[in-house]
Amino acid sequence: MSDLAHDAAVDLGHPEQESTGVENRKLGMWVFLSSEFLFFGALISTYLLYSNRAGFQGTYPAEVYDIPFTSVSSFVLLMSSLTMVLAHNALSGNDQNGARTWLFATAALGAIFLAGQVFEFTEFIVEAGMTLSSNPAASAFYVLTGFHGAHVAIGVIMLLSLWGMSRRKEGLSERQGMNLELVGLYWHFVDIIWIIIFTVVYLLSIRPA
C-alpha cells in the first residue's frame, strides 16, 4: 500500500472513503479557505465603510499610499504564485531538484513581499504619522493588511519547512507531495486576497473631500 493511500484512505480503515473523489486533506483545505474568504470579506468591508467617511481626525490611508512601491511588491507576490506552480509541476515530474529550487524561490518572494510591508508600515507610521489609533480608517487599514501579512508569514514558514524536508536524501515523497499541493492551495489563496486588497484598498480608495 502506498504511503499516500496509507495516510489518506486508511485514515479510518475504510477503503471506500472519499465519496467525493477528493482526498480528505485537500477537501478540508478547500473548506477552510472558503471560510477564510469571509474572514477577509469582513475586514475589507470594514475598511470600505471607514476609508471614505468624512470628518475623521488625523491622516487617512488614501493620503499616504505609495502606489508605485506597492505595485512592485504586489508584482513580487504575484510572481511567487508562478514559482509555486512551477514547484508543483516539477514534483509531478519527479524532478526533486526543480521542486526544491522553486519552493525556495516562492518562500523568498514571499519574504520580500513581507519586507516590503514592514517598510511600508514604518514609512506610514514614522514619516506620515498615521498610526493604528489615528482614526477608524487607519485602524481598518492596519488590521486588514496586517492580517494578510500574517497569512503570508505563515505561508512562508510552511514553504520553508517543505523546503527543509525536500533537502533530506529521500526528498519529497508522495506524502509530502500532497502537502505541497495543500500549501500551494493556501498560497494561491493568499495571493488572490492580496489582488483584491491591492485593487479595492489601494487603487480605488479616495480620500473623502
Next chain:
Amino acid sequence: MTATAERPQTTIFRRPSSTTGFWSWITTVDHKKIGIMYGYAAFVFFILGGVEALLLRIQLAQANAEFLTAGAYNALFTMHGTTMIFLFVMPVGAAFMNYLLPLLIGARDVAFPRLNALSWWIFLFGGIFLYSTFIFGTSAPPVGIDGVGGNLPAGGGPGTFNFLADSPNGGWFGYQPNAGPFYSAGTAMDYWALGLQILGLASLISSINFIVTILNMRAKGMRLLRMPVFVWMSTVVAFLLLFSLPIIAVALFMVMFDRQFGSLFFQPVGGGDPVLWQHLFWLFGHPEVYVLILPAMGIVSEVLPVFSRKPLFGYSAIVFAGAAIGFLGFGVWAHHMLASGITPVAQAAFGLATMTIAIPTGIKIFNWIGTMWMGRIQLKTPMLFAIGFIAMFTIGGLSGVIHSIVPSDWQQTDTYFIVAHLHYVLFGGSIFGIFAGMYYWFPKLTGRVMNDKLGKLHFWLMLIGFNLTFAPMHWLGLQGMIRRTWKYAPESGLEPWNVAVTIGAFIIALSIAVFMFNWYNSRRRGEASGLDPWDARTIEWMSPNPTPEYNFAVPPVVIRLDHFWHLKYDQDEDGRAVPKADKDEILAQIEDEQLNPVVPIQLPNPTYFPIVMALGIPIVFYGIIYHTTLWGKALIVIGVIISLAALIGWGMEPLEEPHEESESDAEIATVGGEEAGIAEGAGEDADV
C-alpha cells in the same frame, strides 16, 4: 481483536497506547470518547449556567431586593447567557455530532481524528479561560472621556453579594462601546472577547472536520439523500459555522485591538461606529441561533419516526427546509437591530425576510406532526421530550414571528417578552431536543437503557417548571418589565408573577437533579439494551451497544433510507410494515458479525500532540491580555513555543503506526456485504 493495543514505535517520545484509564482519555483520537468528553464538559457548564440563573431569579423574586448588587447581576446574566450558548448548547451539539456522525454514516471515525481531538481540547481550555475571569478578571468603573455611563454603578450598587461583579458584564452580545475600553475598563471583557475567540477556533476546526467527514466518509451506498436527518442538520450547522465564525472572529479581533492596542473600530470618541459591531455580531449571531436549534431538530427527526412506528413524513421536505433555513439565516440579522436606527427600508426588508423563515420552519413542524399522525405512538421518555420540543418550540417560534413586525418589536425589544421568546426556542427547543437525544442514544454509550419512570418524572417536572418560569415572562414583558434589570419597584405590580417565575426555575433545577440521578444510576443498573432497544430505523443501531472501538466490524452497505428498518421489516399489500419471520435471527447475526472482526482493524493511534498544541493557545491569549507587562510578553512567547513544538511533533508522527500485516479492510467490507446478502447494486454510489 483490534490491533490498537500493541505498543507502537514513535518518532519523538514513546507513543501513548493505553486504551483505558486517565491517559487514554487525554490522548484519545476516538470520536466516541471525544464526544463523551464534550458531553460531560458541556453538562458541567450547564450546571454553572443554571446556578447563575437561579441567583438571578432569587434577586428578582422580590421587589427592590438587595440580594445581588447591580454589578453582580450584570456579571451573572452575562456569564449565564454566554455559558448557556457557547459552553452548553453548542458543545453538547458537538458531542452528539462527534459521537453519532460516523455511526450514522457507517464510518469508523471522522475524517481527521487528531484535529477532532485538537478542537475538543481547544474548546475545553477556552471554556476554562473564560471562567478564569472569576479569579483574575477585574471590572472597574468607566475611565477617560467623560467618566460616566458604562455598565457598572460605583461600588457595584447596593446589595449583599458583590462577589462575582468583577466578571464580564456586557451581556452575551457585548455591545459596543459599552463593552469597549472606556466604559468597561478592567480585564473582564477581555476575558470574554478572547475566550469567545478561542471557542470559535474550536468550532471552526470541528466544522471543517464534520463537513469533510460527511462528504467523504460515507459507507458504501450512503447517498446524500439516504443520510439520516440528523446528519443533514449537522451538515447545515457545519456550513453555518464555517461561514459565520470568521465574521465574529474579525469582530472580536477588532474589539481586542480597540481594548488592547488603541484602535478605534467601535469607539465613537474617535469616529468609530458602534452599529458596525452590531452588524458583525448579528451576522454571526443569527446563523448561530440555527446552530443551536438545528441539531435538536435533527434529533427529534430521528426520534419521532421510531416511536411513531412510521417513516419520517416528508424526509426530503425536512432536509430541504433545513437547508433553506440555513440560507435564509444569513439574510435576517438586522431583526436584532430594529431599534438601532437603521433606515426604514432596511427595517421593512429585514422584517419581511424574517417572516419568510417561518415557512421552512412551518414545513418542518407539519412534517413532524405528519409523522406522528396515525402512527402507533409509544410514549417513552425520548418521545415525550420530542413532543415537548415540538410544542414548546412552536410557541417560541410564534413569538419570534411577532418580533418581525417592526412596530411591535419596538414595544418588545429589551423587555422580558424577548427573554420569554429566547428561552422558548433555546430551552423549550434546543434543550428538550437534546434531552430526547440523551435518552434515545444512552444505550449506545452504555449498553443500557435509562430508567423510563424517572425519565418521565424528569420530563413532566421540566415541562411544568419550564412553563411556569418562562410563560409569565411574556406578560411581564408586555407590562413593561425591562430585560437585564436587577430591580423593580413594589408599586409596579410585577412581584407576584416574578415569584411564580422563580418557583418555576427551582422546579427546573429539581428536574435536572432527577435526570442526573437517573443517568448515574442507569449507567450501572439500567436494563441491558441489547442491539436494538427501540426497534430503530438507522444504521447506528447495527453496531453493538456499547459501541465497540471500531464502530463497525463490517461497515454496512446501505441500499435505502432507513436501511436498518428494511432489514427487519417487509411490507404487506397495504404498505404496512410486517416484521420478517426471522427478524430475531437477523439481529443476532448482525450483532455477532459486528462484535467479531474477521481481521484486525487498524484504528488511529492515540497521541499527545493535540492536547499540548491546544494548551499553547490560552497561554498566548493570557499573554495578550497582559501584554503591557513583561510576563505578559513572556506568556505569548511560551504559548507560541508550546503550540509550535506540538505542531512539529504532530507533523512527524503518522496517524497510525505502521503495521506488520497490512490486510486491507476492503476484504472485510466485501465479506460483510456478501454475508448480509445485499451486495448487489450497492457499490457504485459515490455520488455528490
